[in-house]
Amino acid sequence: xxxxxxxxxxxxxxxxxxxxxxxxxxxxxxxxxxxxxxxxxxxxxxxxxxxxxxxxxxxxxxxxxxxxxxxxxxxxxxxxxxxxxxxxxxxxxxxxxxxxxxxxxxxxxxx
Amino acid sequence: xxxxxxxxxxxxxxxxxxxxxxxxxxxxxxxxxxxxxxxxxxxxxxxxxxxxxxxxxxxxxxxxxxxxxxxxxxxxxxxxxxxxxxxxxxxxxxxxxxxxxxxxxxxxxxxxxx
Numbered sequence: 001x002x003x004x005x006x007x008x009x010x011x012x013x014x015x016x017x018x019x020x021x022x023x024x025x026x027x028x029x030x031x032x033x034x035x036x037x038x039x040x041x042x043x044x045x046x047x048x049x050x051x052x053x054x055x056x057x058x059x060x061x062x063x064x065x066x067x068x069x070x071x072x073x074x075x076x077x078x079x080x081x082x083x084x085x086x087x088x089x090x091x092x093x094x095x096x097x098x099x100x101x102x103x104x105x106x107x108x109x110x111x
Numbered sequence: 112x113x114x115x116x117x118x119x120x121x122x123x124x125x126x127x128x129x130x131x132x133x134x135x136x137x138x139x140x141x142x143x144x145x146x147x148x149x150x151x152x153x154x155x156x157x158x159x160x161x162x163x164x165x166x167x168x169x170x171x172x173x174x175x176x177x178x179x180x181x182x183x184x185x186x187x188x189x190x191x192x193x194x195x196x197x198x199x200x201x202x203x204x205x206x207x208x209x210x211x212x213x214x215x216x217x218x219x220x221x222x223x224x225x
Contacts, residue, residue, distance in 0.1 A: 030211075031211045031212070033211075033213060033214075035216075040218070040219075040221075041218050041219070042115070042201050042203075042216030042217050042218050042219050043154075043201070043216045044216070045213055045214070045215065048211045048213055050211060088153075088154065090154075092211060092212040094212070098144060098156035098159060098167055098169065099144075099156070099212065099214060100156075101146075101153055101154040101155075102153070103152075103153035104153060
């Protein structure tokens with residue numbers, strides 16, 4: 001059973017388009033983290049959201065945590081080829097223990 | 112601050128052999144976690160070490176083991192390798208004082224079992 005479902009699995013868009021990636025669960029998390037992973041590298045932490053309803057912005061990326069702290073979304077405005085990569089959401093339960101990862105959304109932005 | 116380092120970056124082994132992977136966490140980080148990443152299953156948690164003790168364990172067979180040294184460096188060992196063990200093995204470190212369990216990953220070791 002996958003505790004964190006990400007959608008879509010794959011996304012191929014043209015430069016300049018907007019997109020949204022979703023991360024859903026039936027479980028409550030104390031925090032949710034978004035990572036981006038490029039080929040041959042480890043995931044890099046983009047943001048952590050901790051409060052239900054919280055919205056965080058990182059340049060053209062907007063992250064939202066659901067009110068019930070069970071889901072999250074990542075919206076990219078005017079995507080650029082440099083945004084290409086695997087986007088992973090990960091849920092944490094408390095300050096210790098393992099993160100639970102979604103399977104990721106593979107984004108390709110074509111010039 | 113230097114990031115998490117993992118050695119080796121690439122490894123090719125044959126079935127039945129054993130392998131040891133190494134991870135050096137960010138300076139000051141005392142928690143080290145290991146994950147296996149495959150295209151089909153994504154990132155799956157193997158185990159976490161804190162202050163030389165295994166604090167958390169995922170659902171992997173006993174062929175997968177690890178340890179942590181007093182300087183927080185960690186190793187993981189896989190014995191009797193199987194073809195299905197081919198994967199990217201990621202190490203992540205985190206600070207024990209962090210309240211959000213944010214983890215910082217190394218570049219991984221790509222293990223291929225032939």
